[in-house]
Amino acid sequence: MTPETPNSAGGARTAWSGxxxxxxxxxxxxxxxxxxxxxxxxxxxIAGSIAHARMLAKQGVIPLADAEAIExxxxxxxxxxxxxxxxxxxxxxxxxxxxxxxxxRRIGDAGKRLHTGRSRNDQVATDARLYAKxxxxxxxxLLGEVRVALIGLAERHPAVVMPGYTHLQKAQPxxxxxxxxxxxxxxxxxxERLRHAYAAADALxxxxxxLAGTTFAIDRDAVAAELGFxxxxxxxxxxxxxxxxxxxxxxACALGMVHLSRLAEELIxxxxxxxxxxxxxxxxxxxxxIMPQKKNPDFxxxxxxxxxxxxxxxxxxxxxxxxxPLAYNKDMQEDKEPVFDAVDTYAGSLEAIAGMLSTLHVNxxxxxxxxxxxxxxxxxxxxxxxxxxxxxxxAHEVVGRLVLACEREGRTLQDLTxxxxxxxxxxxxxxxxxxxxxxxxVARRDTFGGTAPxxxxxxxxxxxxxxxxxxxWLAARGAVDD
Numbered sequence: 456m457t458p459e460t461p462n463s464a465g466g467a468r469t470a471w472s473g474x475x476x477x478x479x480x481x482x483x484x485x486x487x488x489x490x491x492x493x494x495x496x497x498x499x500x501i502a503g504s505i506a507h508a509r510m511l512a513k514q515g516v517i518p519l520a521d522a523e524a525i526e527x528x529x530x531x532x533x534x535x536x537x538x539x540x541x542x543x544x545x546x547x548x549x550x551x552x553x554x555x556x557x558x559x560r561r562i563g564d565a566g567k568r569l570h571t572g573r574s575r576n577d578q579v580a581t582d583a584r585l586y587a588k589x590x591x592x593x594x595x596x597l598l599g600e601v602r603v604a605l606i607g608l609a610e611r612h613p614a615v616v617m618p619g620y621t622h623l624q625k626a627q628p629x630x631x632x633x634x635x636x637x638x639x640x641x642x643x644x645x646x647e648r649l650r651h652a653y654a655a656a657d658a659l660x661x662x663x664x665x666l667a668g669t670t671f672a673i674d675r676d677a678v679a680a681e682l683g684f685x686x687x688x689x690x691x692x693x694x695x696x697x698x699x700x701x702x703x704x705x706x707a708c709a710l711g712m713v714h715l716s717r718l719a720e721e722l723i724x725x726x727x728x729x730x731x732x733x734x735x736x737x738x739x740x741x742x743x744x745i746m747p748q749k750k751n752p753d754f755x756x757x758x759x760x761x762x763x764x765x766x767x768x769x770x771x772x773x774x775x776x777x778x779x780p781l782a783y784n785k786d787m788q789e790d791k792e793p794v795f796d797a798v799d800t801y802a803g804s805l806e807a808i809a810g811m812l813s814t815l816h817v818n819x820x821x822x823x824x825x826x827x828x829x830x831x832x833x834x835x836x837x838x839x840x841x842x843x844x845x846x847x848x849x850a851h852e853v854v855g856r857l858v859l860a861c862e863r864e865g866r867t868l869q870d871l872t873x874x875x876x877x878x879x880x881x882x883x884x885x886x887x888x889x890x891x892x893x894x895x896x897v898a899r900r901d902t903f904g905g906t907a908p909x910x911x912x913x914x915x916x917x918x919x920x921x922x923x924x925x926x927x928w929l930a931a932r933g934a935v936d937d
Contacts, residue, residue, distance in 0.1 A: 484545055489788045493550045494543050495795065497536050499585035500550050501529045503578065503661060506681040508569055516572060516671050521565040528562040529554070549788075550582075551575050572671035573664055576695040576783040580660040583791070585682065587656035587704050590798045591649045592934040597805040598646055598711070599925055604812035605639040606918050608632070614908065616893055617732065617822035618829060625829025628893050631822060633906040636914045641714045643921055648707035650928065655703045659684040660694035666782035667691055696782045701794050702772055708797040709769040715804050716762040719755040722811060726752050731821045736814035739807075755811060758804045765800050768793035823893070830858045832868050832891035835899065836876075839890045843882050853880045869893075 479487060505526050512522035532554055535541040547553035552575075559566030609632035619629035659682060662668070662675035668691045675687045688694035725732035735752055743749035771793040775786055833854050840850035857879050861868060868891045876883040889895060901907040904914075 484548070487548065487785075488545050489549045489791070490543055490545055490547060490553060492792050492795065493579070493582075494553070496550050496582040496586055496791075497554065498533065499582040499589075500554055500578070501533045502585065502682060503581045504554070504569055505529055506678045507573060507661060509681065510674050510678050511568075511571055511671075513677065514672050514674055516673070517568045521568050524562045524565040525558065525569050528558045528566065531561065532557055549575070549579075551578050572669040572673050573661060574666075574695075576665050577660045577663040577691075580663075580695055580697070581682075583698070583701060583794075584656040584658065584660065584684070587700050587794075588653055588683075591653035591656070591704060591707075592929060592932060594708070594711075594798065594802060594805070595646055595649045595653075595925065595929060596934060597802055597809070598642055598649065599922065599929075600809040601715075601805055601812065602639055602642050602646075602918075602922055602925075604809050605635045605642070606915065606922065608812060608815065608817070609635045609639075609911070609915055609918075612817050612819065613911070615817060615819040615822055616826045616897055618825045618831060619906075625825075625831055627834060627900075628826040628831050628897050629900075629906040630897060630908065630911050631817065631819075632915070633911050636911065636918060638714070638718050639918050641717075642711070645707065645711040645714060646925055648703075648710065652700060652704040652707050653932075654685075656700035657685040658688045659686070660688045660697070663688065663691035663694035666695055692782045696779070696784075696787075698772075698776055698787060698790050701790055702769075702776065705765075705769045705772050705794050705797045708801040709765045711801055712758075712762040712765040712804060715801075715808050716759045718808060719758040722755045722815075723752045723759070726755075730825070732818055732825065734816040734818065735811060736816070739811045739814060754807050758807055761800050761804055765797045768797035768800075826893050827867060827869065830861065830868050832893070832896050833858055835890050835896050836868065836887070839884070839887055840880060840882050843884065845880070845882050850880075 508517070508522040508525040508529075511517045512519045532541065541557070543550075543553050547556055555566065555569060558569065612631050615631040616628050617631045617634065618625045619627050619634070659675060659679035661678055661682075662673050679685075679687050688697070722733065722735065724730055726735050735750075735755070737750075739752075739754050740750045741753040743751065772790060775789045775793075779786055836857070837847065837850040837854045840853060841847045845853070857868070857871065857876070860866075861870070871888070871891075873883070873885065873888045876887045898907050901910060903910065
């Protein structure tokens with residue numbers, strides 16, 4: 456940007472005032488400015504500008520001395536911003552103009568040459584792609600912490616049996632480790648979506664200028680290599696108007712939050728006195744201002760509640776993009792706020808869930824006691840009959856009558872004697888009473904992906920391998936996995 460002298464119409468500094476006799480007034484500046492939101496892209500904007508300036512000098516478009524002055528000036532601005540010594544002025548409209556205006560103030564005419572061969576349209580698209588890549592890496596690392604915590608719970612409690620549910624009614628017993636690994640695989644898919652968002656953003660739009668390319672002899676491949684992009688966007692119109700990669704990232708955050716919300720809901724239920732399956736650490740609970748006995752799962756509830764924000768962010772972004780003609784439109788200024796909010800919300804929620812899981816106390820005896828109720832061995836009794844030639848529908852009816860009788864008498868299936876079983880059906884063999892043993896019920900689910908201990912051990916091995924692959928993926932991109 457070239458700073459302009461404020462005029463009588465409102466005092467705005469613009470990069471386009473040559474054609475205008477008046478500039479926006481104070482309200483228009485506030486309404487039209489994206490600076491309060493997009494200033495967080497300062498690091499990406501400076502990185503893109505340095506790469507652009509180096510390329511312009513290499514191509515002979517601007518003098519090398521100017522490129523060196525530009526780079527030194529930009530690094531000085533970066534240092535000041537990170538030290539909190541830089542004041543963003545709303546009159547500069549956006550982060551690009553704020554940085555370029557300050558650069559020109561610091562180094563003079565050389566700063567005015569930085570914008571050669573580019574537009575704010577391809578500049579902001581570049582900034583957004585750099586941000587999306589960084590956010591995907593950071594979220595993947597945070598997601599990894601949750602997945603490590605899930606593996607840890609499964610490893611520490613390999614034999615704990617708990618009720619499995621459908622319709623929130625007791626269905627069949629499962630291993631607690633199996634339940635935790637279900638969330639692990641759910642979040643493995645979340646990681647895949649983040650990697651897809653990273654790949655979608657990993658293309659350089661800079662050099663497309665406003666929409667049609669530039670007349671200067673630029674080298675887009677060199678800029679892509681310096682900024683770490685895997686490829687260059689092949690169509691200049693698409694380059695400046697594409698925000699699919701932001702939608703991909705926001706979708707990954709939204710669905711990731713849905714999964715965290717489901718886990719949070721179970722932690723909330725399981726920590727009630729009625730369930731008593733787990734105890735949340737005091738550091739991840741709060742009390743009541745009036746009821747001294749209360750221990751509330753507030754942080755899990757917040758994760759559940761914040762999910763609505765992420766879903767709203769995705770809707771807002773998609774509606775903003777809907778129906779926009781090519782190429783750039785001012786509507787697209789509204790793309791960043793929902794993305795930033797979705798990323799921030801997901802990041803904070805991942806950190807909270809990781810903290811809750813890593814400090815969670817599992818009440819194994821309460822879980823096993825819960826697994827004894829609800830007639831959860833009923834299917835095994837029916838299978839026992841079916842394996843001995845009774846049509847399954849008939850076996851289902853026989854066991855259903857046994858369940859009804861037990862329910863009326865306040866008994867469990869484990870209370871039934873062999874004689875009572877054989878009275879219901881003479882097909883019940885001598886080992887039928889052992890069929891309802893809870894550990895045996897779990898162990899018989901020995902198909903691939905089942906809840907039998909051997910199968911869960913296989914899952915754990917696969918989970919560790921999947922986690923190692925994530926670490927390697929991050930490392931290959933220079934990201935540190937904490």
